[in-house]
Amino acid sequence: MNNPKAFLVDVSLCIGCRACEMACRNENLTPSHIHWRHVIEIEEGVFLSMACNHCENPECFRVCPERAFNKRHDGIVEINSSLCNGCRRCVTACPYHAPQYNASTNKVTRCNMCATRQDRGEIPACVEACPTGALSLILLNDSCNSDVVDTIQGFTDIRLTRPSIRFHQIKTPKRWMISDDEKQ
């Protein structure tokens, strides 16, 4: 792997607007119950937009009996749908719920980091849609910024699959609530 691609998330900038989620649908035309990308609130006031993390050690790749998964040289994990038999082992194995099973086609689909867009020289649709720059794309070996960390509180353990996702440190704001004079 030369210099794998990864999503860089700055949760301090994410406003939970879900434009990335819908931009993904607009690009990939996924049905309503299939969520290639979704925004979750990992703790009070902290939104995390997450799709497939294109892990360095992808569990989906390992458990698939049909060898439908492929990891490209640029780090993107792809699934060859014609090989998928709908066994859903990848769905249960993935710690990030990235593979999505579609009952009507009996196939699993998932985020491919907009590989075709990237091959054309464009950035993924979700990254392009983000209004605040909370979501961006980096090359893992280039991220020498000390502000960039491997994980944040509330994120699933990264030791199993070594996901290609990086974070900015979280900054804590000042809040004055009525009820309990809470100050953070």
Place this chain on the structure above:
Amino acid sequence: MTQFRNACPRHCYGSCAMFSNVKGERLIRVIGDSKHGYTQGSLCAKGYSLIQYTLDDYRLRYPLKQLRRGSGEWRRISWDQAYDIISLKIIELNKTFGSNKAIGYYKGTGNIGLLHHAVEGMFAGLGSCTNLTGNICADTGIHVLEKTMGSFPHPDPEDMHKANLIVIWGGNPTSTNINLMRIIYKARKDKSVPLVVIDPVFTNTAKRADYYFQIEPHSDEWLALGIAKRLVEVKHIDEGFIKEHTCGYAEFARELDRLLIDEVLSHTGLSTEAFDCLCKLFLEHNAIACLTGFGMQRYRGAGKAVNAISALIALTGSYYTAGGGLYFYNKAYTDPAEFMIEYCKPHSTDGEGRFVNINTFPQEALGLQDPPLKMLWVSCANPLSQGFDLAAWYDLFSQLELVVCVDLYLTKTARQADIVLPAASFFEEEDLIVSFWHNWLTLNEKTLPSFYESKSDLQIARELSSYINRIKPGFSAFPSEMNALDWICKFFIPQMEDEYGFNSIDDLRKQSFKKIKEPLPDTWRYCFDSSLLSDLHSEISLSVCDYPYYLLTPQSLLKFHSQYETLTWLNPMQKKMPTAEISSHIASNQEIRNGDTIEVCSARGSMLSEACVNAKLPNNVVYVEQSDRFCVNNLFGGSFPSAESCPFFDCKVRIRKVSPYEQPEGFSC
């Protein structure tokens, strides 16, 4: 594949410019226009779901006639049959009453495209009918600011990052104006400009703020005046600005003197420490950008709060600073509806007709006599779901002989109409979109063929007007020969080309245009309104009664009022019941847990909901999303001063836990 230029016509801050890719008469993708200065290529979640919108199974396809109003017995009719029924009724009413005053329309802001003012134009073409005035969103603020700030100068939101403090007061741009967050973040990144959010609800914007101040609902004016008093006390005001550009300061300061900070604290619920912190922020900054959101303008007398905030900003002298000032509503463009009405009305008009305010429409319309209102045309609106006094709306409908509703969906309002006409989506019509917030104008090109038999408001106005004229020549003066491009090229472009700097429709096909804005003139004055403070003391607190909690129903992220509710990308339809968020105080007092069924009751009505405990809500607040499917508006109602927007957030409720044994079958609202 073909690409077209479009603009979102929702009554939203963004008015986003976009491109649509079309293949085989189907929309396959929308892309934000990165050259648009305000939106810079980002669309919101709703914008990226537009593929679903154009092909939504719930969209209306054909004109429909309801056999008995509200019965749900619909018959498909042809457009000519529809025009025939409507024309004959108009002519009959004209004959009965000797004028067209028994005929009225209610045109909402469901689509703010300039060509949708064809609705107003069509009725203007009839001569004297019952017309509409007022601004549904912004009346509260507009009327107050006209007094204090005259033709108030709206700063360019793209400059907001130049301020040195940004205050979002009663607004939630993370849900309603996502591109503003980019500008706010730019200020934070470039110059460490803090974001301050003041709101009773811990919104997503509050979650992203550097300082969040939670205040009691309805206490905004107390807080603004409290800070103002502090600024005056420590003499930290912009004396140069006050001397040269304001009037009435001395009296205002005298009145402020009588205000007690203890009262401010008890009304707002802020601790002394929090209040001091907020005052300090105002003391330390002199180019303050303050957005007064629509959320703090939805209660009776909220004009006082807008007034007080505008005065506070004046004390800081921010109006002439780069990026500073009051951000509210860009009223700069002369009302296009008025232009269109003027152009369409007959030369020999039999009187001016009469006017009904949009905010108090059903109550006022019920009171009309000589003649009473007998026919209503509803377009771009869903008042039976979104109106303030639904009982009055139903009363009004019961006196009407004909209700026509133009919509894309069979909304609550359409379900009570006699004739429902299928409306085109904005991809199926040409239009011009002018923002009420930023300074950009975008052409919307016709992208898709008509969805089944749907038509644009303009096309309906043209066809109905000429239909009436065929039956009774000369009855309507509406220029039905003018198509959309005629209106744009011959009517709107000549009015706008100088202001926006373009010459032809070909220019508009290439890009969006920004209005060339003049800086605030040196002669501009701010007038302090000291009567604000005398009124304040006469107010009575409503805290203890049968309905102890405030019901707040602000704009939600994945709907636009009742629009977009049927798109499953945004709003999966599994929900059987609406969700009501309650404070943990209410939950523990009444032993309510997440998922319990509760009844939210106001003096006007009630609704069943699923409880969701939100520990960050103030003790006395219940929070429910707006919806057409689970309409919450039957809890609202009552009278309110004219020249104000509807006081949706004045609703007080009580909560009752519903035991599983008494739950009725299904859900009704």
